[in-house]
């Protein structure tokens with residue numbers, strides 16, 4: 573299987589994953605907006621075992637995001653690189669940190685009830701006011 577390379581802005585943190593995302597999508601919730609400083613987050617999920625950090629462990633700092641996830645960012649350049657959801661043995665990567673385009677593209681927009689009023693969604697992907705998945 574093809575692998576995808578990813579990493580932070582300064583290059584201190586690098587990882588690889590197989591090109592086998594389980595999901596990919598955009599989240600417009602207020603937490604993700606503040607977390608990223610962007611209008612929405614774009615993340616993709618892989619199985620924990622499929623995620624390999626190849627460089628930069630000592631550069632990582634973590635933040636407990638929400639109830640179930642731990643977010644990892646580079647201490648040097650502040651890029652949010654990936655996160656863990658231990659309860660589900662999953663890792664999510666920030667799609668913007670990938671150097672190559674994954675085969676699976678974002679499939680949905682969630683928490684559009686929290687979307688910034690000036691941000692307009694131009695694609696035809698399904699939109700959910702909250703999350704379609706039970707938390």
Ligand SMILES: [Zn+2]
Nearest residue numbers: 580582646649
């Ligand atoms: Zn960095």
Ligand SMILES: [Zn+2]
Nearest residue numbers: 599600601604
């Ligand atoms: Zn969110």
